Amino acid sequence: MTSKENGGLGIKNLKLQSKALSMKWLWKYANNNQMLWRKVIGAKYEEEDNWITKEVTTPYGASLWRSIKSLWNEVKSNSKAKVMDGSKTRFWKDIWHEKGNMADLFLDIYNLIMFQQSTIADLLSP
Numbered sequence: 001m002t003s004k005e006n007g008g009l010g011i012k013n014l015k016l017q018s019k020a021l022s023m024k025w026l027w028k029y030a031n032n033n034q035m036l037w038r039k040v041i042g043a044k045y046e047e048e049d050n051w052i053t054k055e056v057t058t059p060y061g062a063s064l065w066r067s068i069k070s071l072w073n074e075v076k077s078n079s080k081a082k083v084m085d086g087s088k089t090r091f092w093k094d095i096w097h098e099k100g101n102m103a104d105l106f107l108d109i110y111n112l113i114m115f116q117q118s119t120i121a122d123l124l125s126p
Contacts (some may be wrong), residue, residue, distance in 0.1 A: 018062045026052070042063060051088075056076045086120030096120070 029038050030051045045053035045065060056066040083089050085097050086113040092103040092110055103110040110116065 019071065022071050023075050025068055026072055027079075030075075045069075083120060086122075086124060089120050091118050091120050091123050092116055 005033070018089060029041065029083055032038060042053060045056055048054045052072050066071070081089060081094060081096060087098050092113075093101055093116075097102045097105075099105060103116070115122070
């Protein structure tokens with residue numbers, strides 16, 4: 001929308017504001033695992049990989065989280081993760097290398113290994 005300075009009414013795009021707020025909640029969910037609301041959502045919808053919940057499959061009573069969760073791929077594709085100690089970063093599936101995830105880069109090897117969900121820390125520990 002056009003700002004007041006440019007002759008407009010100064011009304012914000014509510015759809016865009018709503019999307020930004022939903023993405024902010026996803027970011028908080030992925031990065032603050034000690035918050036009570038995150039624990040409740042994680043328990044209700046079952047967590048996947050310590051980052052986000054699994055897909056919401058119930059047809060009722062979950063419309064708010066379903067709509068927020070639907071933006072996860074967009075948030076994820078526009079985010080970078082720090083590996084840190086590697087305990088939360090999956091070696092094969094998370095994108096921690098500039099060329100993409102290891103599973104896509106080395107598909108033949110990925111299909112042969114048994115521990116496809118291993119974290120970087122798992123693979124580095126003796």
